[in-house]
Amino acid sequence: xxxxxxxxxxxxxxxxxxxxxxxxxxxxxxxxxxxxxxxxxxxxxxxxxxxxxxxxxxxxxxxxxxxxxxxxxxxxxxxxxxxxxxxxxxxxxxxxxxxxxxxxxxxxxxxxxxxxxxxxxxxxxxxxxxxxxxxxxxxxxxxxxxxxxxxxxxxxxxxxxxxxxxxxxxxxxxxxxxxxxxxxxxxxxxxxxxxxxxxxxxxxxxxxxxxxxxxxxxxxxxxxxxxxxxxxxxxxxxxxxxxxxxxxxxxxxxxxxxxxxxxxxxxxxxxxxxxxxxxxxxxxxxxxxxxxxxxxxxxxxxxxxxxxxxxxxxxxxxxxxxxxxxxxxxxxxxxxxxxxxxxxxxxxxxxxxxxxxxxxxxxxxxxxxxxxxxxxxxxxxxxxxxxxxxxxxxxxxxxxxxxxxxxxxxxxxxxxxxxxxxxxxxxxxxxxxxxxxxxxxxxxxxxxxxxxxxxxxxxxxxxxxxxxxxxxxxxxxxxxxxxxxxxxxxxxxxxxxxxxxxxxxxxxxxxxxxxxxxxxxxxxxxxxxx
Amino acid sequence: xxxxxxxxxxxxxxxxxxxxxxxxxxxxxxxxxxxxxxxxxxxxxxxxxxxxxxxxxxxxxxxxxxxxxxxxxxxxxxxxxxxxxxxxxxxxxxxxxxxxxxxxxxxxxxxxxxxxxxxxxxxxxxxxxxxxxxxxxxxxxxxxxxxxxxxxxxxxxxxxxxxxxxxxxxxxxxxxxxxxxxxxxxxxxxxxx
Numbered sequence: 001x002x003x004x005x006x007x008x009x010x011x012x013x014x015x016x017x018x019x020x021x022x023x024x025x026x027x028x029x030x031x032x033x034x035x036x037x038x039x040x041x042x043x044x045x046x047x048x049x050x051x052x053x054x055x056x057x058x059x060x061x062x063x064x065x066x067x068x069x070x071x072x073x074x075x076x077x078x079x080x081x082x083x084x085x086x087x088x089x090x091x092x093x094x095x096x097x098x099x100x101x102x103x104x105x106x107x108x109x110x111x112x113x114x115x116x117x118x119x120x121x122x123x124x125x126x127x128x129x130x131x132x133x134x135x136x137x138x139x140x141x142x143x144x145x146x147x148x149x150x151x152x153x154x155x156x157x158x159x160x161x162x163x164x165x166x167x168x169x170x171x172x173x174x175x176x177x178x179x180x181x182x183x184x185x186x187x188x189x190x191x192x193x194x195x196x197x198x199x200x201x202x203x204x205x206x207x208x209x210x211x212x213x214x215x216x217x218x219x220x221x222x223x224x225x226x227x228x229x230x231x232x233x234x235x236x237x238x239x240x241x242x243x244x245x246x247x248x249x250x251x252x253x254x255x256x257x258x259x260x261x262x263x264x265x266x267x268x269x270x271x272x273x274x275x276x277x278x279x280x281x282x283x284x285x286x287x288x289x290x291x292x293x294x295x296x297x298x299x300x301x302x303x304x305x306x307x308x309x310x311x312x313x314x315x316x317x318x319x320x321x322x323x324x325x326x327x328x329x330x331x332x333x334x335x336x337x338x339x340x341x342x343x344x345x346x347x348x349x350x351x352x353x354x355x356x357x358x359x360x361x362x363x364x365x366x367x368x369x370x371x372x373x374x375x376x377x378x379x380x381x382x383x384x385x386x387x388x389x390x391x392x393x394x395x396x397x398x399x400x401x402x403x404x405x406x407x408x409x410x411x412x413x414x415x416x417x418x419x420x421x422x423x424x425x426x427x428x429x430x431x432x433x434x435x436x437x438x439x440x441x442x443x444x445x446x447x448x449x450x451x452x453x454x455x456x457x458x459x460x461x462x463x464x465x466x467x468x469x470x471x472x473x474x475x476x477x478x479x480x481x482x483x484x485x486x487x488x489x490x491x492x493x494x495x496x497x498x499x500x501x502x503x504x505x506x507x508x509x510x511x512x513x514x515x516x517x518x519x520x521x522x523x524x525x526x527x528x529x530x
Numbered sequence: 531x532x533x534x535x536x537x538x539x540x541x542x543x544x545x546x547x548x549x550x551x552x553x554x555x556x557x558x559x560x561x562x563x564x565x566x567x568x569x570x571x572x573x574x575x576x577x578x579x580x581x582x583x584x585x586x587x588x589x590x591x592x593x594x595x596x597x598x599x600x601x602x603x604x605x606x607x608x609x610x611x612x613x614x615x616x617x618x619x620x621x622x623x624x625x626x627x628x629x630x631x632x633x634x635x636x637x638x639x640x641x642x643x644x645x646x647x648x649x650x651x652x653x654x655x656x657x658x659x660x661x662x663x664x665x666x667x668x669x670x671x672x673x674x675x676x677x678x679x680x681x682x683x684x685x686x687x688x689x690x691x692x693x694x695x696x697x698x699x700x701x702x703x704x705x706x707x708x709x710x711x712x713x714x715x716x717x718x719x720x721x722x723x
Contacts, residue, residue, distance in 0.1 A: 112551050155618065180558045188550050218562050222569025234720065237573060240658045241617065241715030245588070248576050252569060315583075315665050 019520060027122070030114035032099045033518060037417070038121050039096030040410070044486070046088030046128065047403075051479050053081040058475035060458055061468050072158075074458035075143035080131065082146025086264065087171045088128050090398065093406045094267040095120075095178045098206045101413065102182060104511040104518060105200050107191030107527045112184040120177035127170035134160045145456060147257070150238035150249040154230045161231045165224045172217045179213035182206055191510075193529035197291070200509050201284065204291050205270030208298045212259045212266070215302075220256040223249070247312050254305035262301045265397060266294055268365075268405035269336055272358045274509070275412050276340050279355035280347025281506040285339045293332035293339075300329050310381045319378040326376035330369070337366055352504070353427040357408035360435055361401060368396030371446065386456075389449025395442045407434075407485065412507075414492050415499035419517030422492040430488060433481035440474030588660065588667060602636040603699045609707045610697065612641065614657075620716035621649040622683070624657075627690070635699040643676065643691045643712070647683035655681045656717045662709045669698035670708060680717060 019025045019034075029035060057077050060068045069077065099117065103110055111117050134141040139159035144152035153161055186207045190199065199207075226237040227249075236242020238249040269290075277284045284290065306314060306322040314322075340362050349355070371393040375381055384390060407430075414422050444467040449455075453464045460468065502512040514522045580588060610633055612626035623646040633639050647653055657677040661667040672678075676691035683689060697708065 113555075176562055180555060180562075183558060184551050184554045187554055188547065214558055214561050215565055218564075218566035219569040222566050226570075226573075240660075240713060241656060241717060242720065245576070245580075248573065251576060252572060255569075255572070313662065313664055315663075 028118070030110070030118050031520060032103050032111045032114070032117065033417075033520065035111075035117050035121050036096045036098075036100030039092045039099060042121070042124060043089050043093035043096060043406075044489075046084050046092065047482070048486075049132070050081050050084035050089055051482065053077045053084070054475065055479050057081065058472040061460070062472040063469065064460055064462055064465050066459055069458065071458045072140065072143055075145070075456065076135070076141040078456050079142045079145050079148075080135070083131060083142070083167075084128070085398070086146065086260070087168075087175075088124075090264045090402050090406070091175060092124060094206075094209070094264075094402075095175075097267065097271065097406075097409055098178070098182050098210075100417065101511060102185055102203055102206060103189070104514065104522055105203050105509055106186065106189060106194060107510050107523045107529070108185060108189035109521060109524050111181050112189055113181045116177050117181055120174045120181065123170050124174050127167045127174065130163050130170070131167040134163045137163075147253060148224075148227065149253070150227060150230065150246050153227055154238060157231055161227065165228045168224045169221060172221045175213050176217050179210035179217075182210040183214070186210075191523070191526040191529050197288065198529065201273040201287060201290055202270040205266045205273075205294055208294050209263050209266045212263050212298055212301070216256045216259040216263075219252065220260075223252045223256065226252075247309075250309050250312060251306065254308045255302075257308065258305040259298070259301040261394075261397070262297055264402050265365075266298065268361070268402045269294060271405045271409040271412075272340065272361050273336075275354045275358045275408050276343050276362075278412070278504050278507040279352060279358075280344045280349050282343055282347040285342035285345075286335075289335055290339055293335040296332040297329060300325065300332070304329065307376055307381075310378050311385045323376055323378045327373060330373055333369055337362060337369075352411075353422075353424065353431055354408045354412035354504075356428070356431045357404050357411065360431070361404045361408065364396055364400030364404065364438075368393055368401055371396065384449060386454055387449035388445045388453045388455055391455050392442050392445035392449060395445070399442065400438055404434075407431075410485075410489070412504070413511070414489070415503040416511060416516050416518055418493050418496075419499055420492050420496035421499050421503060422488050423496065426484060426488050426491070430481060430484040433484065434478060437474050437477035437481055441471055441478050442474075444471050444474075601699075602634050604634050606635050606699075607632050608635055608697050608701065608705070610639075610695075611707065611709045612643075612712075613709060614643065614712045614714065617713055617715045620653065620655060620714055622647055622653070622655060622714060624655075624712075624714045626712075633697055635697045635701055638673070638694065638696045640692060640694045643693065644688070645681065645683065645691060645714070646688035647685060650685045652682065652684050652718075653716055654718045654721050655683065655714050657681070657712045657714050660711045660713070662711065663705060666701065666705050666708050669701040669705075670710065671696050671698055677712065680721065 019031070020028060026034065026038060029038075054077075056069065057074070060066075060074060099111065102108075131141075137160070142148065142153070142160045142164045143158055144156075148164070153164070186199070186203060226235070229235040230237050230239060230244075236244040238244045238246045240246065273284055273290060304322055304326045306318060307326045310319055310322075340358075344359075351359075371389065375384055375390065375393055411422060411427055414420075448464055448467050448471070451464065453460055499516040501515050503516065504512075510523075510527055511518070513527065609630060611630045612628065614624050614626055616622055616624050623644070625644055627642045627644050631639060631641060643657075645655065659675070659677050661670050672693065672695045674692060674694040676693065681689070681691065
């Protein structure tokens with residue numbers, strides 16, 4: 001019986017080169033390239049949505065006092081901005097890259113589980129529809145911060161907790177399914193001869209990230225479930241009155257939360273490690289050291305969570321343990337940064353847009369890494385905790401880190417995806433506008449934080465006014481600059497110079513051996529790997 | 531090889547691939563459920579861990595078995611401070627009748643807390659203690675405490691509640707001040723259901 005079905009399927013597949021027409025093609029698709037495209041567009045729409053919320057936040061903070069929004073609505077904005085950027089923009093964008101590129105890079109015809117792939121994408125829009133719909137409800141959207149600390153999200157919730165929890169459940173299920181698909185594809189579908197240590201580094205980083213997702217997304221699901229029962233069913237996981245402990249919430253959340261931040265940066269390492277060798281026209285300086293560094297970062301990420309909780313009154317021993325473990329992460333991360341620099345050293349570099357974004361990534365991510373090291377120091381963390389210094393830190397790693405790598409990757413593979421070269425000068429405009437405005441946006445936040453401006457407040461003391469004005473201007477400029485990217489992509493899809501199979505002379509990998517745009521079905525017979 | 535063989539061959543290959551995939555998927559799904567369970571297992575594990583190490587400032591919820599201190603350390607003086615607060619939604623007045631007391635480690639002391647139900651309905655309260663610094667919690671021994679039981683107060687009823695305690699002489703040298711904080715919660719609804 002099973003074989004009959006399979007025969008039927010493979011039979012259908014052969015005729016399916018002409019895909020279904022219209023919306024049905026996208027709803028029913030099991031093609032990894034279609035699903036990758038869906039993920040990438042979804043992520044970009046979410047980026048603009050979350051960005052729009054950030055614009056309102058920056059408009060409110062443009063000058064001291066309350067001008068535009070009520071404090072409670074301001075809290076809703078910061079909360080939903082964080083949730084959308086983390087779960088709606090960065091993570092789906094990386095899953096999009098994984099879908100598009102991994103099968104082509106390992107020489108597989110598709111992802112291992114194409115039907116599940118369709119599901120893992122199509123439940124996502126519902127998750128975010130639920131989350132965003134709370135804005136139009138009487139009680140309002142979640143206002144307890146993206147970290148949803150209990151009891152803010154239980155006892156003091158405005159009534160949006162259930163919607164929030166279900167949305168997170170769906171996002172979690174989607175991520176887990178996506179991750180399982182990636183692991184199975186990489187383990188079972190590599191072309192003959194492609195051993196693990198011959199896989200492109202890009203594939204390695206997604207492989208490790210997928211394992212992290214499988215390990216920690218269920219913990220997140222557990223935490224939000226406890227939150228749900230605490231709020232609505234009278235349990236007391238986090239309620240001291242019933243014998244629970246609100247600090248336990250923070251332990252559980254950050255046990256998920258810290259690996260989560262590596263989930264959002266390891267794929268970025270993979271993308272940048274693919275692009276820098278291509279434009280430096282040299283092999284990656286140390287491939288195996290990069291693999292081991294990625295794996296050690298992933299392992300270390302499980303034993304550093306409490307560095308988010310130094311001010312909860314941990315005993316000295318705990319603070320020292322988490323401080324040293326956190327600082328230890330700087331070692332494999334340093335291995336990576338030196339690897340990228342050594343790859344560029346004496347290379348014949350050229351500076352097309354993907355390379356520009358990658359170099360900016362290396363420098364700006366390192367700044368974010370250094371401020372992370374500062375935050376890791378327990379004694380000074382007492383000063384930095386919950387200030388704009390923290391906001392500056394994680395925006396440097398997530399915007400100039402993850403997001404810049406996504407842009408780098410998008411420009412790098414756009415010719416492969418669309419079959420056209422993008423408009424290089426418009427892309428350079430995008431890069432330089434983004435680079436200048438993003439630093440104007442986030443760099444002064446360091447000073448604001450050191451001077452004591454707390455995060456998540458709609459109003460601030462007068463002495464912070466000048467910096468905040470510049471930050472807001474940077475914010476508006478950065479937001480507008482992203483529309484240039486939209487223009488580049490649309491122009492590139494519609495037309496432009498025809499892209500050859502391999503538009504970058506230094507690029508390596510199986511994806512460049514197929515035509516541009518990549519045919520709907522690639523590697524139906526596996527390629528030979530020497 | 532004729533066409534039929536080819537198709538047959540392809541099918542065998544496909545079903546082999548599917549078995550191989552299923553093996554991996556089974557393991558991964560097992561990890562997923564395992565980690566979901568692990569999240570819940572952390573709840574009791576956290577309590578046990580804190581019990582052993584005294585990390586979170588939770589004091590014992592039962593009376594110290596016996597007062598078995600052999601001598602009172604008269605050379606040391608430890609300051610014990612009492613603070614109280616009421617959780618949101620409980621209309622009680624609740625405060626310590628002594629704010630601060632100096633004790634020798636090993637010396638038994640009795641202090642009283644005052645509580646009054648200022649509402650017009652009967653309410654059951656539950657006080658939850660916490661000691662700061664957290665590591666001192668294990669050395670704060672309660673012989674008798676109103677926090678061991680629930681406190682039902684009728685409308686407008688008032689009560690003086692006793693706390694009998696001693697500080698273990700083993701208390702680390704560097705701790706000279708203990709703060710005992712009580713938070714009073716309304717548990718009427720939970721008791722009734």
